[in-house]
Amino acid sequence: MTGVPQWAYAAALAGLPLQTHTRLRRLLSLGSPEEMWNAITERSAPVPGVSADVMSVWRSTEQDAARRMEDLCRSKNIHVCVRGDAMYPDPLISDPRAPAVLFALGTLHPFTHRRVGIIGTRLATQSGRHFARVLGEQLTAENVSVVSGLARGIDVEAHLGSLRTERGAPPIAVVAGGPDVVYPREHESVWRNVVERGVILSEFPPGAPPEPYKFPLRNRILAALSEVLIVVESRSTGGSMTTVREAMKRDITVMAVPGSPHIKPSEGTNDLLRDGCAPVTCVDDVLVALGLDTRRVVKGHDGRTPPSAVGLRILDVMENLPRTVDEVALLAGMSVVDVAVSLGSLEAQGWVAQSDGWWEALTR
Amino acid sequence: MFAAITSATLTGTSGSRIVVESHVGPGIPAFTVVGLPDEGCRESRDRVRAAMLSSGLEWPNRRITINLAGAGERRGGAGLDVAIAVGLLVATGVIPAEAVHNVAFIAELGLDGSLRTTPGIAPLVASVADHDVVVSAAAVNEALIARPSRVRAVSSLCELVSALCAEAPWPDVDAESPRVVIDDVPNLSDVRGQPVARLALEVAAAGLHHMLMIGPPGAGKSMLAKRLPGLLPRLTHEEAFQVAMIRSAAGMTVQTELATSPPYRAPHHSISMVGMVGGGTAHIRPGEITLASHGVLFLDEMGEFAPSVLDALRQPLEERTVHISRAHSRVEMPAECLLVAATNPCPCGVAIRANCECAPVARQRYLRRFSGPLLDRFDLRVHLSRPSTNDLTGETKGECSEAVAERVAGVHNIARTRQGCVNSAITGDMLDDVAPLDDEALMFLRHHLDNGTLTGRGYHRVRRVARTLADLNGDAGVISQQWVSVALHLRARLETGVVHHS
Numbered sequence: 005m006t007g008v009p010q011w012a013y014a015a016a017l018a019g020l021p022l023q024t025h026t027r028l029r030r031l032l033s034l035g036s037p038e039e040m041w042n043a044i045t046e047r048s049a050p051v052p053g054v055s056a057d058v059m060s061v062w063r064s065t066e067q068d069a070a071r072r073m074e075d076l077c078r079s080k081n082i083h084v085c086v087r088g089d090a091m092y093p094d095p096l097i098s099d100p101r102a103p104a105v106l107f108a109l110g111t112l113h114p115f116t117h118r119r120v121g122i123i124g125t126r127l128a129t130q131s132g133r134h135f136a137r138v139l140g141e142q143l144t145a146e147n148v149s150v151v152s153g154l155a156r157g158i159d160v161e162a163h164l165g166s167l168r169t170e171r172g173a174p175p176i177a178v179v180a181g182g183p184d185v186v187y188p189r190e191h192e193s194v195w196r197n198v199v200e201r202g203v204i205l206s207e208f209p210p211g212a213p214p215e216p217y218k219f220p221l222r223n224r225i226l227a228a229l230s231e232v233l234i235v236v237e238s239r240s241t242g243g244s245m246t247t248v249r250e251a252m253k254r255d256i257t258v259m260a261v262p263g264s265p266h267i268k269p270s271e272g273t274n275d276l277l278r279d280g281c282a283p284v285t286c287v288d289d290v291l292v293a294l295g296l297d298t299r300r301v302v303k304g305h306d307g308r309t310p311p312s313a314v315g316l317r318i319l320d321v322m323e324n325l326p327r328t329v330d331e332v333a334l335l336a337g338m339s340v341v342d343v344a345v346s347l348g349s350l351e352a353q354g355w356v357a358q359s360d361g362w363w364e365a366l367t368r
Numbered sequence: 369m370f371a372a373i374t375s376a377t378l379t380g381t382s383g384s385r386i387v388v389e390s391h392v393g394p395g396i397p398a399f400t401v402v403g404l405p406d407e408g409c410r411e412s413r414d415r416v417r418a419a420m421l422s423s424g425l426e427w428p429n430r431r432i433t434i435n436l437a438g439a440g441e442r443r444g445g446a447g448l449d450v451a452i453a454v455g456l457l458v459a460t461g462v463i464p465a466e467a468v469h470n471v472a473f474i475a476e477l478g479l480d481g482s483l484r485t486t487p488g489i490a491p492l493v494a495s496v497a498d499h500d501v502v503v504s505a506a507a508v509n510e511a512l513i514a515r516p517s518r519v520r521a522v523s524s525l526c527e528l529v530s531a532l533c534a535e536a537p538w539p540d541v542d543a544e545s546p547r548v549v550i551d552d553v554p555n556l557s558d559v560r561g562q563p564v565a566r567l568a569l570e571v572a573a574a575g576l577h578h579m580l581m582i583g584p585p586g587a588g589k590s591m592l593a594k595r596l597p598g599l600l601p602r603l604t605h606e607e608a609f610q611v612a613m614i615r616s617a618a619g620m621t622v623q624t625e626l627a628t629s630p631p632y633r634a635p636h637h638s639i640s641m642v643g644m645v646g647g648g649t650a651h652i653r654p655g656e657i658t659l660a661s662h663g664v665l666f667l668d669e670m671g672e673f674a675p676s677v678l679d680a681l682r683q684p685l686e687e688r689t690v691h692i693s694r695a696h697s698r699v700e701m702p703a704e705c706l707l708v709a710a711t712n713p714c715p716c717g718v719a720i721r722a723n724c725e726c727a728p729v730a731r732q733r734y735l736r737r738f739s740g741p742l743l744d745r746f747d748l749r750v751h752l753s754r755p756s757t758n759d760l761t762g763e764t765k766g767e768c769s770e771a772v773a774e775r776v777a778g779v780h781n782i783a784r785t786r787q788g789c790v791n792s793a794i795t796g797d798m799l800d801d802v803a804p805l806d807d808e809a810l811m812f813l814r815h816h817l818d819n820g821t822l823t824g825r826g827y828h829r830v831r832r833v834a835r836t837l838a839d840l841n842g843d844a845g846v847i848s849q850q851w852v853s854v855a856l857h858l859r860a861r862l863e864t865g866v867v868h869h870s
Contacts, residue, residue, distance in 0.1 A: 129722050156728055188729075267722040326722045328753040329564050329857070340563040341854050348853040352815060360713050361582070361751020361860060362721040 011084040012074035013037035018105040019073060019209040020044075020065060022058050025221070029087075029104045030054075037086065041070055073209065080184050080210050083108045093205075095119070099228045099254070103207035109183035110174075110203035117173040118294055121151040121230030121251070123244045124158025124237045125269050130357035131324055132237035132269060133161040134366040135261060139234070140165030142287040144172035148294065151176045151230050153222060154198070158236045158244075160191055167197050174202030176229060180222040181214035182206055205229075220246045227251040232293050234284050235260045238272030245272055257293055259284045264325050308354045315350050318343065319365045326362040369393060371458035371465065372437070374472040375451035376495045378488040380652050380692065380699035381617040383495035385472075387437040388448060390455030395431030401452075403436030406651075412449045415477045420453060423481035423525040428460045445651065446476035447486035450502065453477060453525060454532070467532040471520075472496035474511075475504045481525040487619035490514050490612055502528065508541055510622045513612050553598035553629050557768040558591075561759025565592050568750040568858055570772050573599035574779040575791035575836030578685065578707040578745050580670070582860065583752030584719045589710035592752075593666040594632065596708060598769040600663070601777045602628040607662045610702065614661060618654050631663030633705075637672035644677050645684060645703075647692050652699045657684050660705035670709040671737050678742055681707070685745055707745070711735075719754050735862050747792055747829045749860040779839040786844075791836045796828055803835040808849040813856075821861060830855045 014037040018028055030053050031040045043049050044059075045067040051059065077084055085092045087104045093115045096102040120143055122136055140150045140162035150166040153159045154177045166175045175198050181187055183206045186195045198204055207225065208218065223243065227233060227250035235258065238244035251258050260281045263270025277283055284290055288298045311319060321335035333343045347363060350356040356363050371390045376383040399413050420427055434452055450473040457463045474492050475483040483504035486492075493501050494514035503511045505521045512519060521541045522528045530536040559566065565581075569592055572579040581589045603611060608626035615631075616622045635643065635656045642648060646655030657665055667673060684690045684703040692699045714726040714734050724731070743749070783791050787802045794802055805813070813830065816822035822830065831847070833855035838847050 126728060127722075127724065267720065269722055326720065328751070330562055330753060331756070333563055334561075334756070334758075340567050341850070344857040345850050345853045348812075348857060352812075360721050361753065 008038075008070050008074055010037050011086055011089075012077070013041040013070050014086045014105045015077060015084045015107070015209055016041060016070040016073040017044075018107075018207070019069070019212075020062055022061055025101065025103050025207060027054065027058070029102075032086065032104045041067075045069075076210055077107070081109065082183060082210050083112055085112070093229065095229055096225070101224055102228065103225060105207065107183050107206050107209060108203050110199040110201075112203055113174075115229075117147060117149040118296070119149045119151050119176065119229060119231050120290055120294070121226055121233040121247070122158065122162035123152060123226070123233065123235055123247050125239055125242050125244060125272075126155055126157035126159075127239075127269060128157035128161070128237050129267065129269050129326055130359055130362075130364040131366055132158060132261075132263070134357065134364075136161040136236045137165035137168075139236070139284075139287060139290070141168045143290060144169045144175070146287070146291060146296065147173045148290075148296075149173040149176050149202070151178065151226060153177065153226055154179055154191055154195065154204070156188055156191075160194055162236075163194060163198055167194070167201065176202055177204045178222055178226040178229065179204055179206050179214070180208070180218040182208050182210040182212040184210045185213060187214045219243055223247040224250040227256060228254055230256055232257045232259060232290060234258075234290065235273050235276060237261065237263060237269040239268050240271040240275050242272050248276065257282070259290065259293060261285070266325065311350060311353065311355050312346075314338075314342070314346050315353075315355065318346050318350065319355060319367055322356070322363065322365040324365055324367070326364050328361060329363065332363065369459055371455045371468070373451040373455045373458070373468055374496055374499055375448050376472065376474055376492040377445050377447070378492055378617060378651065379697060380646070380701045381491060381614050381654050381658060383488065383492035385495050386448075388451040388455050389435040389437050390452065390459045391433045391435075392428050392456060392459040393431050393433075397429045397431065399432045399434075401434045401436070403434075405436055406445070408446050409436070409448055412446060412452055412477070415446070415449055415479060416453045416456070418479040419449070419477040419481045419525055420456070422479060423529070425457065425462065425525070425529065426460075428456065432456065445486060446484075447474050447488075447492060449477035450475045450483060450525075450528070454528070457529065463529060463532045467534070470499050471502060472499040473502045475502065475507070477525065483522055483524060483528070485510070488617040490616035490622060493519075494613065505539070510616055513609070513616070513622060513626070553632075553769070554591075554594050555598060555769045556595045556772060557765045559588065559595065559766050560764075561755040561766075562588065562592075562752070564750065565752050566766065566772075567854075568748055569596060569599060570776065570840065571833060571836050571858065572596065572706065572708065572748055573772070573776045574840055575747070575783070575832065576706050577747035577792045577833055577836065579709070579748040579750065580743070580746040581708070581710045581750055581752050582713050582862075583710070584712060584717050584754060586719070586754050587752040588755065589752060590634070590666070590668050593634070593664065593668075593708045593710065595769060596664045596666075596706070597630040597632045599773050599776050600630045600706070601773070601780055603630060603662055611662055614654055614658055614702070618659055631660055632666065633660040633663070634666040634668060637667070637669050639673070639677060641674070641677050641680050645680050645690050645692070646699075646701055647694070649694075652692055652694065652697060654701050655690070657681060657703045657705060658690060658701045661702045662704060663706070665705045665707050667707070667709040670711045671734065675737065675739070679739055682741055682745065709746070711738075713751070743862065744825050744829075747833050748858050749862065750858055751860050775840055779836060782839050782844065791832050791839070794832055794835065799828060799831055803831050804846050805831070805834075805852065806846045806848050809834075809847055809852040812849050812852055816856065822856070826859060830859055833858060 044062050085106050091112050136158045144166040152162045163175050177198050183204045186192050223246045227247050233251040258281050260273040260276040261284050291298045333340050373388045476486050485504045485507035489507045489510040490513045493511045493516050497516045500518040501516045502520045505523045508521045520538050531538045608628050612622050633656050644655045688704045690701045690703045714731045716725045718724050834847050834851040837851040
């Protein structure tokens with residue numbers, strides 16, 4: 005076994021069955037990755053701190069797995085950084101629960117920028133999605149990196165907004181599978197674009213499927229990488245709350261977007277606000293929290309055609325709540341036909357969006 | 369020695385005339401029925417024998433052969449019993465042969481010699497309408513619908529024999545001609561609020577556009593569907609006649625009066641494919657789609673129906689007839705109905721979309737149970753929501769069915785004179801002549817086609833619905849953007865998969 009670099013041994017160790025971040029950190033603190041790998045596969049010496057049954061599973065690993073891991077990472081263009089490497093993200097170095105090995109797809113220099121995490125529920129409202137997208141776009145334009153998880157709903161919208169800018173801080177995504185495993189499938193193009201402009205990080209080796217237990221683990225890295233964490237929409241029991249707890253453990257500022265008390269996607273964020281989190285209503289709030297100058301902020305030009313008088317009236321009565329056409333017609337005192345026509349043109353102009361017959365104004 | 373008696377058998381929803389030949393000759397006593405009889409018909413040997421004996425008639429102890437003339441196709445039914453019995457009595461000389469000339473017999477025999485009715489009396493009688501028709505007393509009303517030259521009603525074999533032998537007069541028949549009745553359909557004025565649902569119902573009725581209602585429990589989906597027959601135009605005499613024939617063929621009770629309100633059928637979701645489109649082994653019987661002809665077929669909880677049952681609806685809906693092919697027969701039955709289906713938006717069925725607990729994948733999977741081609745048959749796909757408390761408790765009643773029905777009938781007339789069919793039946797090549805778009809409307813649809821929010825197939829459907837909307841509002845000519853926009857609104861996009869573009 006010659007010519008296999010140290011990082012490949014580290015990656016192979018990270019890819020062992022039953023591997024946890026605690027075990028991996030301990031293994032790598034005992035010796036160089038190569039020594040530990042040989043200790044496991046050649047059965048040369050007992051490894052302290054690893055129980056016998058885990059060891060018996062590990063010992064059945066083939067020794068050239070390290071070489072195969074090297075080929076895999078090289079062919080997929082995945083960079084492996086071990087804690088202590090020059091390329092290892094600075095914000096994680098001092099973290100007590102940091103992953104000992106990180107797999108990165110894309111370019112690894114974004115950690116020189118300011119970083120804001122934007123997270124939220126998968127079952128987001130249309131206006132929540134719109135808010136996340138606009139926030140992602142404005143922060144990126146202000147040269148702040150957006151950190152998010154590329155999940156459905158708020159997560160992906162934040163990055164979609166970030167990718168809408170022509171230049172700006174690179175996006176950072178932390179995912180729960182291998183960095184090359186696109187999940188969910190429909191995010192394939194976003195995935196590609198994030199890799200092109202920024203980086204996708206994961207503590208799991210290429211090919212690892214995203215499993216339910218991995219999402220909370222992913223959330224701790226996401227929290228640790230953020231300087232400020234913003235929850236756009238979340239139910240009180242949502243997965244975003246685990247990220248919030250991880251952030252609070254690390255003394256990271258958590259901010260929340262206020263929402264209507266009538267709908268569940270605002271439950272969690274409103275709880276956070278009641279508990280004393282600062283509210284986010286526009287990009288300035290975030291920039292102030294980061295200690296950045298907001299005076300030079302050029303308010304993003306809203307490219308949408310201004311709505312007509314009737315359109316404004318409809319946007320006004322919708323009050324940022326999901327509404328049915330029946331409700332809008334009743335509130336605006338207009339016929340269904342007129343409301344349908346106006347909503348149609350408002351939708352074409354990007355002022356409203358609907359899902360399953362519920363319409364929301366995108367004005368925030 | 370020999371007799372030929374006219375009777376009829378039922379296939380699908382129509383009767384066909386048949387001649388029952390009887391031969392009584394010398395030989396070892398036996399009783400055989402030939403000519404591909406079915407099980408029910410072979411059993412008639414025993415019924416006929418018992419009925420004749422209990423009626424005090426002599427059983428010919430000779431070699432008896434019954435032939436259902438026109439062999440080659442399996443047929444039968446208990447309705448041939450009386451024809452067989454009369455044939456034997458003519459062949460043995462009990463009844464004079466002249467007495468059965470130009471008379472058809474359609475009834476089942478009881479072991480005590482009484483006459484009983486059989487399913488499908490109306491279409492059976494219609495197939496021998498140029499004859500005097502003898503039926504059981506209970507079947508008179510149904511037989512009169514088919515308007516034969518004369519109906520004779522008897523209650524027992526004895527009575528029949530004495531009437532044929534001219535020993536007694538025929539029993540009196542209340543020969544009332546079919547009357548028209550208007551029966552009660554729930555009124556639309558009971559529906560409070562819900563303007564979108566009202567609009568969709570009106571459009572569905574005016575253009576006979578198939579409609580899918582998507583809404584949480586309590587949104588009034590079945591309530592709305594039940595009111596749809598009241599919005600459709602009353603049945604014409606021919607339609608009412610056809611509906612009565614179908615009902616009779618399905619063994620349902622039919623009165624002398626022709627009902628002019630369109631039929632409303634709401635089968636339970638456990639229905640089998642044969643129950644839906646028709647079929648059966650011995651007898652081919654009409655299914656729910658045929659029973660709903662000229663009316664409304666409502667499928668509540670469409671997601672709970674077996675996918676094969678739903679997909680079997682596709683071809684009949686398109687061709688407006690059902691073709692049933694079996695090894696022994698091929699049958700064509702009408703299937704001209706307005707399909708209305710209802711489904712929850714997701715498994716949890718919560719009233720407010722934002723509060724739904726279902727995972728995105730679960731929601732997609734729920735709607736993906738319906739095949740694309742089936743969903744495409746629905747010109748109208750409407751999201752419904754629960755009516756607000758103000759609407760429910762308010763004093764104001766909605767517009768009544770009669771006012772809406774008047775507008776609907778107007779559109780039907782406009783459509784029939786313009787293109788000879790209802791708006792939903794406009795063919796693709798006729799669209800440009802019949803439903804031309806103005807420039808603005810065309811641009812609007814272009815935008816949606818480019819956007820991916822409208823498919824090529826949806827494009828034609830939206831234009832048909834826009835035609836109906838314009839007709840309803842008195843815009844007979846070129847269709848403006850307004851109606852296209854509303855039509856698009858009534859064709860909800862279903863979240864069967866989300867694709868993000870960056």
